[in-house]
Amino acid sequence: MIGRQSILEADVDTTGINSLRNGPDDNGRFGIFGGRFVAETLMPLILDLEAHYRAAQKDPAFKAELNDLSVHYAGRPSPLYFAERLTKHLGGAQVWFKREELNHTGSHKINNCLGQILLAKRMGKTRVIAETGAGQHGVATATVCAKFELPCTIFMGATDVERQMPNVLRMKMLGAEVRPVTAGAGTLKDAMNEALRDWVTNVDSTYYLIGTAAGPHPYPEMVRDFQSVIGSEIKSQFAEAQGKLPDAVVACVGGGSNAIGTFHAFLDDADVKLYGAEAGGHGVDVENGHAASMTGGRPGVLHGNRTYLLQDKDGQILEGHSISAGLDYPGVGPEHAFLHDSKRVTYAPITDDEALEAFQLCTRLEGIIPALESAHGLAQLMKVAPTMGKDQSIVLCLSGRGDKDVESVGKYLGLL
Amino acid sequence: MTTRIDTRFAALKAEGRPALVTYVMAGDPDLATGQAILEALPQAGADIIELGMPFSDPMADGVAIQLAGQRSLAAGQTLRGVLGMVEDFRRKDETTPIVLMGYYNPVYSFGVEAFVKAAKAAGADGLIIVDLPPEEDEELCLPAMAAGLNFIRLTTPTTDDKRLPAVLKNSSGFVYYVSMTGVTGAVIKSRGAVGEAVDRIKSHTNLPVAVGFGIKTAEDAAEIGKHADGIVVGSVLVDAVARSLKDGKATDQTVGAVRDLVAEIFSGVKRARG
Ligand SMILES: Cc1ncc(COP(=O)(O)O)c(C=O)c1O
Numbered sequence: 001m002i003g004r005q006s007i008l009e010a011d012v013d014t015t016g017i018n019s020l021r022n023g024p025d026d027n028g029r030f031g032i033f034g035g036r037f038v039a040e041t042l043m044p045l046i047l048d049l050e051a052h053y054r055a056a057q058k059d060p061a062f063k064a065e066l067n068d069l070s071v072h073y074a075g076r077p078s079p080l081y082f083a084e085r086l087t088k089h090l091g092g093a094q095v096w097f098k099r100e101e102l103n104h105t106g107s108h109k110i111n112n113c114l115g116q117i118l119l120a121k122r123m124g125k126t127r128v129i130a131e132t133g134a135g136q137h138g139v140a141t142a143t144v145c146a147k148f149e150l151p152c153t154i155f156m157g158a159t160d161v162e163r164q165m166p167n168v169l170r171m172k173m174l175g176a177e178v179r180p181v182t183a184g185a186g187t188l189k190d191a192m193n194e195a196l197r198d199w200v201t202n203v204d205s206t207y208y209l210i211g212t213a214a215g216p217h218p219y220p221e222m223v224r225d226f227q228s229v230i231g232s233e234i235k236s237q238f239a240e241a242q243g244k245l246p247d248a249v250v251a252c253v254g255g256g257s258n259a260i261g262t263f264h265a266f267l268d269d270a271d272v273k274l275y276g277a278e279a280g281g282h283g284v285d286v287e288n289g290h291a292a293s294m295t296g297g298r299p300g301v302l303h304g305n306r307t308y309l310l311q312d313k314d315g316q317i318l319e320g321h322s323i324s325a326g327l328d329y330p331g332v333g334p335e336h337a338f339l340h341d342s343k344r345v346t347y348a349p350i351t352d353d354e355a356l357e358a359f360q361l362c363t364r365l366e367g368i369i370p371a372l373e374s375a376h377g378l379a380q381l382m383k384v385a386p387t388m389g390k391d392q393s394i395v396l397c398l399s400g401r402g403d404k405d406v407e408s409v410g411k412y413l414g415l416l
Numbered sequence: 417m418t419t420r421i422d423t424r425f426a427a428l429k430a431e432g433r434p435a436l437v438t439y440v441m442a443g444d445p446d447l448a449t450g451q452a453i454l455e456a457l458p459q460a461g462a463d464i465i466e467l468g469m470p471f472s473d474p475m476a477d478g479v480a481i482q483l484a485g486q487r488s489l490a491a492g493q494t495l496r497g498v499l500g501m502v503e504d505f506r507r508k509d510e511t512t513p514i515v516l517m518g519y520y521n522p523v524y525s526f527g528v529e530a531f532v533k534a535a536k537a538a539g540a541d542g543l544i545i546v547d548l549p550p551e552e553d554e555e556l557c558l559p560a561m562a563a564g565l566n567f568i569r570l571t572t573p574t575t576d577d578k579r580l581p582a583v584l585k586n587s588s589g590f591v592y593y594v595s596m597t598g599v600t601g602a603v604i605k606s607r608g609a610v611g612e613a614v615d616r617i618k619s620h621t622n623l624p625v626a627v628g629f630g631i632k633t634a635e636d637a638a639e640i641g642k643h644a645d646g647i648v649v650g651s652v653l654v655d656a657v658a659r660s661l662k663d664g665k666a667t668d669q670t671v672g673a674v675r676d677l678v679a680e681i682f683s684g685v686k687r688a689r690g
Contacts, residue, residue, distance in 0.1 A: 027551065035551075035552060036549060036551050036552065037520060037547045037548065037549075037552060038547060038549060039475070039476045039546050039547060039549075039570065039572075040549050040569070040570045040571060040572050040574075040575055040583065040594070041476075041570075041572040041573075041574050041594065041597055042574075043549040043551065043574075043575075043579075044574045044575065044576065044579060045574065183482065184472075184473075189473065193473050193474075193475050196475045196476075197475060197476070197478075197599045200476060200597060200598060200599060201597060201598040201599065201602065202597075203574055203597045204597075300521045300524060300525060301520045301521045301524055301547065302473060302521060303473075303475070304547075309521070311521070311525065313525075314494045314495060314522060314525065314526075315471075315495070315521045315522035315523070315524065315525025315526065316471065316472040316489065316522065317472045317473050317521070
């Protein structure tokens with residue numbers, strides 16, 4: 001029964017030495033990517049976090065509590081849905097949606113927040129901070145903090161506060177303090193800088209609940225583990241429905257948490273093609289006009305890890321651009337950087353316009369308003385599905401719902 | 417290998433006073449004025465200079481140094497430009513040690529081997545790279561040591577006795593004790609605790625220990641300088657630059673503002689052991 005299946009991927013016995021699922025190594029490296037590039041003040045904290053996480057992974061009570069919350073609080077398992085009209089419209093592979101947008105709070109972000117809040121509790125922390133772009137992670141954090149009675153402060157770029165107002169209101173109603181960050185372009189990167197500054201200042205009390213599979217080790221691994229339930233469920237649900245593996249799986253990539261959570265269960269299934277949609281903004285040829293760090297960046301070090309980054313020739317980080325606040329980040333989680341170099345996953349840029357078109361198509365054909373982030377994944381699917389056979393299947397991680405985006409999209413479409 | 421840093425600390429030990437270590441951002445508020453500020457520091461009392469390499473995302477810095485970095489980048493500063501400043505400085509001053517301080521990505525982008533060579537050739541003596549803990553020593557610390565540069569490490573209130581040996585292992589030049597958990601420019605909560613921490617570190621190492629973060633006045637310098645082998649001032653100097661500007665541009669007050677403040681803090685350093 002899927003609902004009882006353990007949420008911790010670490011449970012699943014990872015395979016032989018050639019498995020792509022063995023990363024990271026003891027130093028938090030996925031190949032050359034990852035690591036622990038933090039100020040000394042934070043180093044003891046992330047070592048302590050790792051020790052607590054290792055203990056939690058082995059503790060049946062931790063897993064039991066997380067499973068129980070996942071089922072009864074978040075609503076797992078999320079359905080795997082056959083998108084019949086979209087399939088007909090595209091005229092190729094059968095299209096399936098993994099409905100993460102139906103989770104409590106409206107996206108996959110809750111999977112990670114539930115895991116980390118239990119860890120914060122175990123560590124005796126009394127305050128939580130987080131960064132957010134689209135506000136989905138901020139809402140999920142504020143939600144678990146309300147439930148577990150911990151004060152929380154959410155750092156959010158001022159630009160994002162404006163374009164994701166519904167989520168700002170939700171966070172406030174849930175009791176969170178929302179701190180708009182005006183530095184830089186006022187987007188996710190700036191919010192993360194400010195969260196790190198808060199963390200070095202309040203080391204004793206504060207748990208930093210990172211919202212994506214990036215940052216210093218052990219965050220990329222830990223967030224992936226908490227999100228890997230997405231791919232494991234897809235695998236068993238698809239097997240139940242079709243008796244086989246899907247032929248392709250697609251997800252959007254911001255920092256990369258929904259994508260790595262979706263891909264991880266399939267990494268060793270060489271027949272399953274994996275596609276990650278990066279934010280192509282105005283187009284990858286437009287300087288500083290996109291947020292496609294793997295397509296348009298090069299390796300560098302930021303926010304605790306080595307990964308692909310958008311940067312100028314002198315190593316200064318660029319702001320990037322995406323219509324989608326959740327993808328508007330100049331870096332990506334280190335495991336994706338590794339999977340990009342090893343070519344196991346195909347990462348491709350999707351422009352703002354392509355995402356808007358996918359957003360509208362999904363809304364009209366399936367009656368599902370997707371998050372703009374997820375619409376990037378859908379746009380990638382729309383390119384791939386028609387090239388596949390009708391007997392083949394492609395699964396999209398529909399990472400979130402689009403309620404937060406209706407105002408911005410309405411403006412683009414001239415409805416307001 | 418003895419560096420200018422070792423020589424300078426030895427001389428000050430003989431003199432019986434702590435070192436005044438001054439941080440300025442290279443190329444703030446513009447390249448020419450930045451150079452003039454740099455060259456004015458030794459005369460005003462600076463024993464050692466930390467030269468900030470600007471970075472777009474200074475995660476460990478408070479607002480003052482964030483803004484200084486933005487001014488420097490807006491003025492067209494590059495890593496090569498910072499090394500050029502050191503080279504020009506060295507033509508006039510052969511003895512004042514210069515430590516380059518910043519974040520790893522610009523160095524990584526430049527190329528580690530090329531950077532340590534170029535920095536040494538330009539006349540730099542040491543590096544402080546905020547986001548490279550001992551766990552990442554192979555990245556830059558070991559190549560820097562091999563090139564004859566000191567790698568100066570930050571130790572913090574969260575670095576406990578168990579961890580200190582690992583942090584000190586590949587440290588050279590001096591040890592930089594960060595007086596608080598926080599970003600640059602914040603306020604020291606307890607001077608007493610700083611003294612104890614310095615003594616604790618000294619029980620683990622023979623390297624000089626300099627204290628930075630939160631030292632703003634001659635008074636602070638005199639107090640902290642009782643225990644420490646060096647005191648570091650940064651945010652107040654950078655703030656003095658900012659306050660001297662008009663419409664974001666340098667004025668004829670800018671260099672003088674920094675020079676006067678350094679001289680005043682130096683008076684505190686001189687009476688620390690007096
Ligand atoms: C619905 C949704 N999908 C995707 C993302 C991107 O994050 P990640 O790449 O970590 O899944 C976000 C981030 O805000 C989001 O809200």
